[in-house]
Amino acid sequence: MATRSVALLLSLLGLVALACSTAVDEAGPTAQAVETELTVAVVQETAEISEKLRPDQIPLITGPRSEDGLHAIFATPDLGVGRNRFAFVLVSDTGLVNASTVTVSSFYLGEDGAQREEKQTALALFHPFPYVTRGIYTSRLNFDKSGRWGIEARFQDDDGAARNVELYFEVASATSAPALGDPAVRSQSKTMTDVERLTQISTGSLQDPDLYQLTIAEAAESGLPTVIVMASPAFCTNAVCGPQVEVLQQLKDEFKDQANFIHVDFYDNPEEIQGDLDRAALSPTVLEWNLPSTEWSFVVDRDGIVTGRFESFAPLEELRIALKEVL
Numbered sequence: 285m286a287t288r289s290v291a292l293l294l295s296l297l298g299l300v301a302l303a304c305s306t307a308v309d310e311a312g313p314t315a316q317a318v319e320t321e322l323t324v325a326v327v328q329e330t331a332e333i334s335e336k337l338r339p340d341q342i343p344l345i346t347g348p349r350s351e352d353g354l355h356a357i358f359a360t361p362d363l364g365v366g367r368n369r370f371a372f373v374l375v376s377d378t379g380l381v382n383a384s385t386v387t388v389s390s391f392y393l394g395e396d397g398a399q400r401e402e403k404q405t406a407l408a409l410f411h412p413f414p415y416v417t418r419g420i421y422t423s424r425l426n427f428d429k430s431g432r433w434g435i436e437a438r439f440q441d442d443d444g445a446a447r448n449v450e451l452y453f454e455v456a457s458a459t460s461a462p463a464l465g466d467p468a469v470r471s472q473s474k475t476m477t478d479v480e481r482l483t484q485i486s487t488g489s490l491q492d493p494d495l496y497q498l499t500i501a502e503a504a505e506s507g508l509p510t511v512i513v514m515a516s517p518a519f520c521t522n523a524v525c526g527p528q529v530e531v532l533q534q535l536k537d538e539f540k541d542q543a544n545f546i547h548v549d550f551y552d553n554p555e556e557i558q559g560d561l562d563r564a565a566l567s568p569t570v571l572e573w574n575l576p577s578t579e580w581s582f583v584v585d586r587d588g589i590v591t592g593r594f595e596s597f598a599p600l601e602e603l604r605i606a607l608k609e610v611l
Contacts, residue, residue: 338566339566339570339575339576339577339578340516340519340550340561340564340566340578342576342577344357344358344522344523344524345357345358345361345453346358347449347450347451347452348449348450348452350447350448350449350450352376352377352447353376353377354374354375354376354377354381354447354448354449355374355375355449356372356373356374356375356437356449356450356451357372357373357374357375357523357524358372358451358453358524359371359372359373359420359524359595359596359597360372360595360596361453361454361576361577361595362459362460362461362576362577362595363427363453363454363455363456363459364427364430364455364456364457364458364459364463365427365428365429365430365455365456365457365458366426366427366463367424367425367426367464368424368425368426368427369422369423369424369593369594369595370388370408370422370423370424370425370435371420371421371422371423371524371595371596371597372408372420372421372437372451372524373418373419373420373421373523373524374386374421374437374439374449375523376441376447380417380418380419381439381441381447382410382412382419383410383439383440383441384409384410385407385408385409385410385439386407386408386410386421386437386438386439387405387406387407387408387437387438387439388405388406388407388408388423388425388435388436388437388438389402389403389404389405389435389436389438390402390403390404390405390406390425390427390433390434390435391403391433391434391435391436392429392431392432392433393431393432393433393434393452394431394432395431395432397432400434403426403427403428403433404425404426406423406424406425407423408421408422408423408437409421409422409423411597411599411601411602413526413527413597413599414526414527414530414531414600415527415530416526416527418523418526420524420526420596420597420599421437422599422602427455429455430454430455430456430457431454431455432452432453432454432455433452433453433454433455434450434451434452434453435450435451436448436449436450437449437450437451460574460575460576461573461574461575461576461580461593461595462573462574462582462590462593463590463593464590464591464592464593465589465590465591466589466590467504467588467589467590468500468504468510468512468582468584468588468589468590469500469569469572469573470500470501470504470505470588471499471500471501471548471568471569471572471573472499472500472501473499473500473501473546473548473567473569474496474499474548474552474567474569475496475497475498475499476493476496476497482496483554483555484554484555485549485554486517486529486547486549486554487516487517487518487519487549487551487554487557488516488517488518488529488549489517489518490517490529490530490533492529492533492536492547494533494536494545495529495532495533495536495545495546495547496546496547498544498546500512500546500548500569503544503546503584504584504588505588506544507586508542508543508544508586509542509543509544509583509584509585509586509607509610509611510543510544510545510546510583510584511532511535511536511543511544511545511546511581511582511583511584511603511607512546512547512548512581512582512583512584513528513529513531513532513546513547513548513580513581514547514548514549514550514567514569514570514573514575514579514580514581514582515528515529515547515549515550515578515579515580516549516550516551516554516578517529517549518554519550519551519561519578520578520579522578524579524596524597525578525579525596525597526579526596526597526599527597528579528581528597528598529547531598531599531600531603532545532547532581532603533545534600535600535603535604535607538604539607539611542611543607543611548567548569548570549567550566550567550570550575550578550579551564551565551566551567552565552566552567552568553565577595577596579595579596579597580593580594580595581593581594581598581603582594583603583606583607583609583610584610585610586610591606591609591610592606592607592609594606
C-alpha cells in the first residue's frame with residue numbers, strides 16, 4: 285500500500301503543478317487553499333515522507349481555487365480503471381456549496397498532462413450529512429484508462445450565476461481497497477466476545493452491540509448480505525467524513541433480520557488512544573482490506589462478493605439502494 289500511496293501522491297503533485305496550485309484540507313470544509321511552487325526537491329521530499337504515512341496521516345486532496353474563490357475537496361481518491369463512485373465537496377469563500385445538483389465533466393490528461401481529452405458528462409447529487417452542517421456530492425464516472433484525469437464541476441449559485449471549478453487526480457489500473465466483484469476479505473474482525481466492553485472496540489459514543497455480533501468471515505459465510513462500515517467515529521473530523529456508524533444503525537433498524545451489519549473501528553486500541561492518535565494502532569482488518577483512507581462502507585452479497593464500495597461518507601439512500609440490490 286505504501287508504494288501505491290507514493291505513486292498516487294507523486295502523480296497528484298504533478299497534476300497540481302499543471303494547475304499552478306495545490307491545497308490540502310485536514311480540518312474541515314472551510315480550510316484555505318495553499319499556493320505553492322513545486323520543485324523536484326519538494327517532490328522528492330514528499331515521496332520520502334509519504335513512505336512513512338499511514339492512511340490516517342495522508343491529507344485530503346483539494347483542487348485549485350477558482351478566480352471567484354471556489355474549490356473542490358476530493359473524497360474518493362482510490363480509483364481504478366472502470367466504473368467508479370466519484371465524490372467530492374465544494375467550498376466557496378462563504379462556506380459549503382449545497383446546490384442540489386452539479387454537472388460533472390471528466391477529461392483525460394495523459395501521462396504528462398499535456399493533452400485534454402474530454403470523456404463523460406454526468407450529474408452529481410448533493411447529500412447533506414445527518415447531524416452536522418456538511419455534505420457531499422456523489423456521481424458515477426467511467427475511466428477507460430489509467431493515468432492523470434480531471435473533472436470540471438458546474439452549477440448555478442443562489443443568485444443564478446454560473447460557477448465552475450476543476451479537480452485533478454490519478455486513476456490507477458486497479459484500486460487499493462477491494463473492488464466490485466472481489467471476494468470480501470474473510471477477516472476475523474473483533475466482536476463482543478473479544479472484549480469486556482464496547483469502548484474497547486469503538487471510539488464512538490454510539491454503543492450498539494448489534495454491530496459487533498459477527499466477524500466479517502462469519503458474516504460472509506452466513507448466507508445473508510452484509511453491510512460493513514470501517515471508520516473511527518471519534519476521529520471523523522475532515523470535510524469528507526460523516527456519521528457513518530449512525531447511518532449503519534439506521535440501515536440495520538430498517539432491514540433487521542434481512543442482512544448482517546458490522547462496524548469495525550479504524551483503530552485497534554480505542555481506549556488507549558485518549559485523543560492522541562500517536563498512540564493509535566490500525567485495526568488488523570483495515571490492513572487486511574488495504575484501505576488507503578479512513579472511512580469506508582462495503583455491501584457484500586449472499587455469496588460473500590463485494591457489490592458496493594463507498595469511500596468517505598456514504599449517505600443512507602446510497603447504502604439502502606446497494607443493499608436492496610442483493611436482498
